[in-house]
Amino acid sequence: VIERHTDDSEYLLFEHLAAVSGVTHAVFTRRRGYSSVPFAGLNASFTTGDDPVAVRRNRQAILATLGMPTVGTHCVHGNAVAVVERDALVPAGPDDDPVERLRQRLRQQEADALLTDVPGFAFCWAFGDCAPILLYDPAHHAIGLIHAGWRGTAAGIVLRAVATMRDRYDTDPGELLAGLGPAIGGCCYEVSETVREAFAALPDAAACASFEERADVAGETGTRLYLDIGGSNYRQLLRAGLAPEHVEVSGYCTGCRTDLFYSHRREPWPSGRFAVAIGLRAD
Numbered sequence: 001v002i003e004r005h006t007d008d009s010e011y012l013l014f015e016h017l018a019a020v021s022g023v024t025h026a027v028f029t030r031r032r033g034y035s036s037v038p039f040a041g042l043n044a045s046f047t048t049g050d051d052p053v054a055v056r057r058n059r060q061a062i063l064a065t066l067g068m069p070t071v072g073t074h075c076v077h078g079n080a081v082a083v084v085e086r087d088a089l090v091p092a093g094p095d096d097d098p099v100e101r102l103r104q105r106l107r108q109q110e111a112d113a114l115l116t117d118v119p120g121f122a123f124c125w126a127f128g129d130c131a132p133i134l135l136y137d138p139a140h141h142a143i144g145l146i147h148a149g150w151r152g153t154a155a156g157i158v159l160r161a162v163a164t165m166r167d168r169y170d171t172d173p174g175e176l177l178a179g180l181g182p183a184i185g186g187c188c189y190e191v192s193e194t195v196r197e198a199f200a201a202l203p204d205a206a207a208c209a210s211f212e213e214r215a216d217v218a219g220e221t222g223t224r225l226y227l228d229i230g231g232s233n234y235r236q237l238l239r240a241g242l243a244p245e246h247v248e249v250s251g252y253c254t255g256c257r258t259d260l261f262y263s264h265r266r267e268p269w270p271s272g273r274f275a276v277a278i279g280l281r282a283d
């Protein structure tokens with residue numbers, strides 16, 4: 001990944017996506033920004049108790065960095081895929097702001113994957129352990145953003161998103177470029193047996209799941225169960241037909257690197273959320 005910063009934001013770029021003209025993307029770290037401890041500094045979320053004035057300033061910094069408006073659905077840890085079609089951006093009249101209308105509409109919609117081939121706005125969500133997955137189809141100039149926590153991963157959200165791109169854009173998964181952002185790893189994410197059982201319901205997701213049993217708690221007999229969210233989604237991308245050389249991995253575990261990112265699981269509550277965005281430029 002490539003590291004960049006402005007006066008009030010710091011972000012990572014995937015090398016293969018940064019080389020594509022017409023695509024804007026960023027994985028923002030928590031550095032810079034305006035929030036105070038424990039949210040310090042570029043917290044993108046209003047929902048975990050941060051000062052709204054600071055969050056608004058952070059969001060302004062994120063928008064200024066991206067240079068385009070952002071939209072996002074209501075994430076519910078499911079496997080629903082929302083597609084933004086071309087007619088969504090057609091102005092309804094001289095005073096209409098179609099992007100604002102789209103923003104309001106998507107906010108009411110529950111989905112953890114977003115796809116479009118329409119330029120002029122960026123998909124953006126706030127993350128804190130769930131895997132952010134960015135997709136770009138260079139042949140059909142279509143993008144996707146996925147929010148994959150354990151439930152979405154168990155429900156095969158990557159497989160569904162790639163299948164939807166095949167249907168909608170005639171995407172060849174072998175040509176898709178993917179960026180897998182910071183997510184909680186097996187080093188940090190202890191889960192219950194219920195989680196493993198949930199994966200078993202969908203064999204394709206179960207085959208990709210990266211569980212590990214370890215006896216690494218001092219003074220304890222027996223093992224604990226850990227799940228690697230990033231690794232599980234990496235394998236799901238390959239199972240969906242992506243070429244390994246087209247999948248760029250940030251390599252960061254959010255739990256290990258709370259200096260750079262926010263971690264809902266590893267930080268004492270409350271913690272912030274870091275922003276991840278991808279959009280097609282209109283020019």
Ligand SMILES: [Zn+2]
Nearest residue numbers: 187188253256
């Ligand atoms: Zn870790």
